[in-house]
Amino acid sequence: MSGPVISSRVLRALSAVTALCSIGAILMAASAGQADAPTQQQAQQPQVPKFRRLTEAQYRATIADIFGPDIKVSGRFEPDMRVGGLLAAGTSAVSLTPAGAEQYEQIARGIAEQVVDAKHRDRLVGCAPSASDPQGAACAADFFKRVGLRIYRRPLTDGEVKLAVAQTLAAAATVKDFHGGLVIMLTAMLSDLPFLFQTDREVADPSAPGGRTIDAWSRASKLSYFLWNSTPDEQLLQAAADGSLMTQAGLIRQVDRLMALPRFETGVRSFFDDFLQLEGMMSLSKDGIIYPAFRSSAAPAAREQTLRTITTLLVEENGDYRDLFTTRRVAMNRQLSPLYRIPYGPRDWSMITLPDQDPRVGLLTQISFLALHSHEGRSSPTLRGKALREVLMCEHVPTPPANVNFTIVQDTSNPAFRTTRERLKAHLDDEECASCHKLTDPMGLTLDSFDGAGQFRPTENGVPIDTTGMLDKVPFTDSAGLGKALHDNPKVTQCVAQSAWRYAAGRALLPSEEPLMASLHEDFAHAGFRIRPLFRRIVIDPQFFAVRAPAASRIAGKPSSGRKG
Structure with missing residues (x-):
């Protein structure tokens, strides 16, 4: 690798930046899109988790989509956990241990070094300090605006861009290399919570006065990681930016587009790989x-x-x-x-x-x-x-x-x-x-x-x-x-339909969702038990984006049998 050499001084700078960003991410995640305080009755109901950690496969696919397949991802990942038979359902139950955070930081550092090395920087960074930008502040701002959208799966705020530029220039002064400063800040972003976790940010539901749903950026991530097992592409992010993803018509347009592309096969593979527990074959x-x-x-x-x-x-x-x-x-x-x-x-x-x-x-x-x-x-x-x-x-x-x-x-x-x-x-x-x-x-x-x-x-x-x-x-x-x-045996088709929902939602099934499962299976049967209509039915249902499951489903039907997540 021909990127900047990471010395102990750089590592100290990196640790400081990473800690700063992680603390900021925790505060941001805790406060972003908060709803009014829940009532006592709501507080007693099961809550839908707001965070889901990326699986190793999702992490690798995301890096390839952002930076290219030639960027190698090396290192050990925090182990995933099965909940109700699915690794995906365990992503909302796992946290990040101190050892795991250190492992993610090492992986991120290896990625960042490749992104800015002499082989890749012209394509992936696209700029450098110049006579009109001697410190590289404008270059760093442009880079982090562009790449930050893909890394955090939402636009960076002006404050976040300013912080990223300031920390990059401070680190660059310490290591006496602009690209070394980029490595440090990019490492911090790639080991930060908004990258490692999908986040459901709560907003008012434009289609249901008084209701709550997740915002367009959260919708884009949820769609893409279910249907493609990877990060949203530019068209899906644009649909989030222009607000069309918050409408049913705009949602359906994007769902049909995602499912029409060859990458939908990857999403189906990923579901069945998890559902059938085939990762066990590797050991x-x-x-x-x-x-x-x-x-x-x-x-x-x-x-x-x-x-x-x-x-x-x-x-x-x-x-x-x-x-x-x-x-x-x-x-x-x-x-x-x-x-x-x-x-x-x-x-x-x-x-x-x-x-x-x-x-x-x-x-x-x-x-x-x-x-x-x-x-x-x-x-x-x-x-x-x-x-x-x-x-x-x-x-x-x-x-x-x-x-x-x-x-x-x-x-x-x-x-x-x-x-x-x-x-x-x-x-x-x-x-x-x-x-x-x-x-x-x-x-x-x-x-x-x-x-x-x-x-x-x-x-x-x-x-x-x-x-x-x-x-x-x-x-x-x-x-x-x-x-x-x-x-x-109807239990077989009920099971795969229920499992697909839990896989897509990244959590266990809630008791209030039993009628939804019955309706989902009924539609699955009417579609000839075909996977494409099942996946489409899941992601166009308003409850897929619900902040919390309703006390009683609006969709009539008989509860499904079998394991409850």
């Missing part, structure tokens, strides 16, 4: 002796396979969500073909159709689901059934007691219990254990014809595997039957 390991075909590249490839299959079927082809569980079409590449035991020559991805006699049907028989919800050296009907219930149906399965004895289940060499079904049956001598296993195992055992790496196996220890099962009193004989049962 997944299998016993190489038991599963030699499951190489280090298999897990990320399996994650990509599932996401490509979903976006092809649901976004490119506008298919029915339920068909994910019954389709024989799947994305394939050469890395995964050994695990699927099919000949496949091309290195690149393409969609293939598995033959009718192939045992794999739908999402649950893809390597990502089967391998992720298994143990390192063996399959697990219980883990697979638990994931099916919790992830795909939004139901809660209790955790096992701490004193459970798993010896029988783990002993795969016991000649008395040669199959997983036999071992599980012998294990269920405790009624407390049996009550939970009844929720998970009847479906999970149907998938036991696939081993812990997701490879098909018709027998276990020489004994044919029994794949009969049942889901909510619907019996089936194999994985195709399980897929059909899921296809027809």
